[in-house]
Amino acid sequence: MANIMANDITSGTSTVSPSNSGSIKIYRNFIGGEFHESLSGQTFENLNPADTRDLVGVFQRSNAQDVDAAVRAAKAAFAKWRLVPAPKRAEIIYRAAEILLSRKEDCARQMTREMGKVLKETRGDVQEAIDCAYFMAGEGRRMYGVTTPAELANKAAMAIRQPLGVIGMITPWNFPMAIASWKLLPAIVAGNCCVIKPAEDTPLSTFNLVQALADAGMPDGVINIVTGYGPEAGAPLLDHPEVRAISFTGSSKVGKLIAQACAGNFKRCSLELGGKNPMIVMDDANLDLALEGALWGAFGTTGQRCTATSRIILHKDIYEEFATKLVARARKLKVGNGLDEAMEMGPAINQRQLDQDLKYVEIGQSEGAKLLCGGNRLCEGDHANGYFLEPTVFGDVTPKMRIAQEEIFGPVVSLIRCESFEEAVEFANGIDYGLSSALYTKDVNRAFAAIRDLEAGITYINAPTIGAEVHLPFGGVKQTGNGHREGGVGSLDFYTEWKAVYIDYSDTLQRAQIDNAD
Ligand code: NAI
Numbered sequence: 001m002a003n004i005m006a007n008d009i010t011s012g013t014s015t016v017s018p019s020n021s022g023s024i025k026i027y028r029n030f031i032g033g034e035f036h037e038s039l040s041g042q043t044f045e046n047l048n049p050a051d052t053r054d055l056v057g058v059f060q061r062s063n064a065q066d067v068d069a070a071v072r073a074a075k076a077a078f079a080k081w082r083l084v085p086a087p088k089r090a091e092i093i094y095r096a097a098e099i100l101l102s103r104k105e106d107c108a109r110q111m112t113r114e115m116g117k118v119l120k121e122t123r124g125d126v127q128e129a130i131d132c133a134y135f136m137a138g139e140g141r142r143m144y145g146v147t148t149p150a151e152l153a154n155k156a157a158m159a160i161r162q163p164l165g166v167i168g169m170i171t172p173w174n175f176p177m178a179i180a181s182w183k184l185l186p187a188i189v190a191g192n193c194c195v196i197k198p199a200e201d202t203p204l205s206t207f208n209l210v211q212a213l214a215d216a217g218m219p220d221g222v223i224n225i226v227t228g229y230g231p232e233a234g235a236p237l238l239d240h241p242e243v244r245a246i247s248f249t250g251s252s253k254v255g256k257l258i259a260q261a262c263a264g265n266f267k268r269c270s271l272e273l274g275g276k277n278p279m280i281v282m283d284d285a286n287l288d289l290a291l292e293g294a295l296w297g298a299f300g301t302t303g304q305r306c307t308a309t310s311r312i313i314l315h316k317d318i319y320e321e322f323a324t325k326l327v328a329r330a331r332k333l334k335v336g337n338g339l340d341e342a343m344e345m346g347p348a349i350n351q352r353q354l355d356q357d358l359k360y361v362e363i364g365q366s367e368g369a370k371l372l373c374g375g376n377r378l379c380e381g382d383h384a385n386g387y388f389l390e391p392t393v394f395g396d397v398t399p400k401m402r403i404a405q406e407e408i409f410g411p412v413v414s415l416i417r418c419e420s421f422e423e424a425v426e427f428a429n430g431i432d433y434g435l436s437s438a439l440y441t442k443d444v445n446r447a448f449a450a451i452r453d454l455e456a457g458i459t460y461i462n463a464p465t466i467g468a469e470v471h472l473p474f475g476g477v478k479q480t481g482n483g484h485r486e487g488g489v490g491s492l493d494f495y496t497e498w499k500a501v502y503i504d505y506s507d508t509l510q511r512a513q514i515d516n517a518d
């Protein structure tokens with residue numbers, strides 16, 4: 001167990017932090033339970049996207065040598081961790097959940113500072129890690145395998161789950177604690193050791209999660225954190241011979257690179273990529289309910305969710321009414337610093353993302369869609385030092401327009417008119433992605449048809465496309481991923497190897513498929 005006072009990984013002001021200067025917190029890589037500066041000698045800044053004058057902390061700009069040290073520490077820890085009974089591993093995770101619960105408000109505030117989403121949502125992000133910890137702690141006493149009859153007499157057969165070894169994890173910035181928990185917790189309850197490279201925009205929340213685990217008694221080296229940029233500190237994990245598997249969440253562009261590298265190195269690889277999630281609203285729907293869902297689905301997390309509602313497919317008979325109401329409400333949303341409880345939507349994560357959002361506003365207009373509201377950067381007064389964009393609604397969008405096909409990852413939603421339920425499903429499915437989907441209707445027949453026919457890993461009936469719960473499978477079809485699921489019991493499939501075990505107690509040589517053939 002890490003010595004908490006001396007090894008406080010979330011506090012740059014700890015006594016073991018010689019690099020601390022003034023009130024600026026300097027965070028170091030967490031490797032083998034110790035704190036290390038990067039061998040590169042370089043650092044980078046983690047800024048608040050709502051006010052870039054606010055420096056959240058300075059982090060190590062790590063390189064391949066740092067990653068190698070972290071992998072070696074994980075490999076060394078694995079020798080013992082794999083032998084700790086799973087229920088004991090689970091007790092540490094359970095205690096970490098209790099610790100996180102007691103730190104929920106602090107962790108949420110720090111997360112809002114480092115990535116911008118409003119406090120209500122960052123509290124939810126921390127809660128998701130807590131939920132995941134309770135759930136995975138329970139798995140420590142299940143981790144069910146299979147027992148099955150053998151085909152020969154006096155012979156037993158079973159299949160058990162075993163850990164892989166060292167797992168590499170590369171995470172994005174939009175759910176900086178929840179996504180880290182989805183990967184780390186099933187991995188460690190199953191007996192693996194991990195090296196995680198958090199997104200460069202939001203490394204602090206990973207430190208806060210791992211601190212809770214260290215404080216709960218997790219042995220040194222079971223989880224190691226190496227911070228830095230993707231090509232420098234993430235890519236070395238893909239080539240390292242001791243890393244057995246890579247779990248990645250982020251853009252499709254980087255996901256493809258990761259899949260290619262893993263294929264060449266015989267590594268297992270889980271990809272959780274983009275979405276272009278449709279919400280269908282039929283003419284019989286409760287329109288006020290659908291409206292609330294649309295606002296939350298499209299503008300929650302500033303639209304920066306892989307499950308964000310980015311296309312609203314409206315039956316022609318309710319199109320005008322719904323569009324009018326949505327625009328009126330979108331215009332009223334309070335956009336600002338998420339630390340202010342009155343705010344409903346925060347900034348884009350960084351300049352690059354804001355530029356991407358603005359580029360799609362231009363693309364939408366040039367394609368002939370109608371800009372119904374928003375589309376402008378907010379840069380006066382309280383907004384002057386952040387990456388704020390007005391909530392943006394496009395009307396008269398047709399299904400093949402780029403704004404209806406490509407992931408924008410901002411507060412930009414497209415309204416598409418449809419003639420019928422069948423056409424709505426066709427539009428919903430007419431994209432390369434397949435993460436989440438939603439249908440608003442009171443017609444149970446349509447609801448079940450949609451559950452069957454929508455090409456997506458998640459379907460909501462009378463709820464927006466966002467809001468996954470940790471004990472259900474999370475992931476998508478088509479270019480959203482490569483078939484793995486996070487969350488739920490199924491996530492253990494990625495983090496374990498099946499071993500088939502045969503015990504022959506007949507005291508004779510019995511040959512399967514031969515001695516029982518007649
Ligand atoms: P990204 O895919 O570049 O970054 C995600 C993670 O991958 C980060 O930790 C990054 O450092 C790492 N990474 C980047 N290049 C790498 C490389 N060559 N090798 C290994 N690791 C690498 O995503 P970014 O730039 O933060 O966002 C860009 C777009 O990606 C967004 O606009 C959005 O469309 C999509 N995205 C989707 C997410 C999702 O939840 N599915 C989450 C974040 C971004």
Ligand code: MG
Nearest residue numbers: 046047114201
């Ligand atoms: Mg930041």
